[in-house]
Amino acid sequence: MEYIGLIDCNNFYASCERLFNPALNGKPVVVLSNNDGCVVARSNEAKALGVPMGAPVFKYRELLQKHQVQIFSSNYALYGDLSARVMKVIASEAPSMEVYSIDEAFVDLSKVPEDQIALFCDHLRQKIFKWVGIPVSIGVGRTKTLAKVASAIAKKYPQLNGVHFLKNEALEKKALQWLPIEDVWGIGRKLTKKFKYYGVNHAADLLQLSNYTIRKEGAIDSVRVKEELMGNRCYDIENQPSQKKSIASTRTFYKMVTDKEELLSRIADFSVICGEKLRREGTCAFEVKVFIATNRNRKDLPQYYRSAYYRFLSATDNTMLISSTVSTLIEEIFVDGYQYKKAGVIVSNFVNKNELQMDLFTAGSPLDYDALFKAWDRLNETMGNGTVRLGRQRKHLISQKMRSPRYSTRWSELLPIGTEKQSE
DNA sequence: TCTGGGGTCCTAGGACCC
DNA sequence: TCTGGGGTCCTAGGACCC
Secondary structure (H helix, E strand, C coil): CCCEEEEEECCHHHHHHHHCCHHHCCCCEEEECCCCCEEEEECHHHHHCCCCCCCEHHHHHHHHHHCCCEEEECCHHHHHHHHHHHHHHHHHHCCCEEEEECCEEEEECCCCCHHHHHHHHHHHHHHHHHHCCCCEEEEEECCHHHHHHHHHHHHHCHHHCCEEECCCHHHHHHHHHHCEHHHCCCCCHHHHHHHHHCCCCEHHHHCCCCHHHHHHCCCHHHHHHHHHHCCCCCCCCCCCCCCCCEEEEEEEEEEEECCHHHHHHHHHHHHHHHHHHHHHHCEEEEEEEEEEEECCCCCCCCCCEEEEEEEEEEEECCHHHHHHHHHHHHHHHCCCCCCEEEEEEEEEEEEEHHHCCCCCCCCCCHHHHHHHHHHHHHHHHHHCCCCCCCCCCCCCCCCCCCECCCCCCCHHHCCCCCCCCCCC
């Protein structure tokens, strides 16, 4: 039998904050989204207080204060760096792996003898904790979906010491009878509702539903989920990262925007970010799309959403071209009088930069700009973001009042240690 | 007053072709 | 005046993930 393991960092962002600030151990910790708008990560203690994932901060302020929950703005420089370290340790033990998200990785365990899998997982878990300091859970099963099930159990029951191995049918069966249908990987809110109508309350119940019924409910993906739960592999480990199909930069604004010029300047930021991401990936885009939207949660205000896109004759990673195209599109879709809350730029339809086809009609090939953007990217990298920027961009304040220091990626923010007293 | 951001895949329906 | 049927491609929107 061949097995797949899922390594999953426990409460990843909260654990990252704790790593550099051990005083937080045992205390409830939450990490907030971009504008400090809602909760995106919670320590076990915070979960126990009943703070849900995605909770809007303003609705939970009282609860957070009452229990002295430690609140942090998100610090992606720190989380990204620690994630890379965790992945490196995993790769050192399990060369055939797939980085699935910032805090999860699948590993191929087909080369590990079955009777040593539990030992292997235990060793890996300890090594990650010792080398990086992040606690993880590991689930093992015959498929990715079963590995996910196992890791949910490993997290739930501390007496398992962070590892659960579905090594026989009896354990699989027990696991599927235990796992609520809404916690199955690939079954979200809408599908849960549909399946519950058929009396499906746990993962095991899904196996009783015919493929015909599942399809009839328009849930072709769930047929695969069911197969995977039965031990039939539908998803393999993807060893190399696949090429991205789209790159986006979108934001919810701290305050609603009514002025077109202000909106244009905000959106210029997004175009610039997309350009930088494209160049980092070594790819060029044929298509750019922009959208603007009002606040959906404000039922009392008039609503508006529109998007527009443009297809280039030849693919590009030129920030200026993307930005001016986007500005033209905004002129088409902007309507005065609405309070805009969210906007974004999305580029797609990529070709590798070294496979670019030149077209005869556009003046200047993308390669003509190479030197300019190399300098642009280098300056921003070494001297700080925004050192080089478009005239249209302004300095925008994003609310991040409670961000911890970037301990591991900025010299100036290193954690001071030592026996001498810090001078003022 | 304050409700994340960045992705993927699937489907229905329109446009278009012969 | 009559006004088919089958196919493909594309896009918007929905559902899901972390």
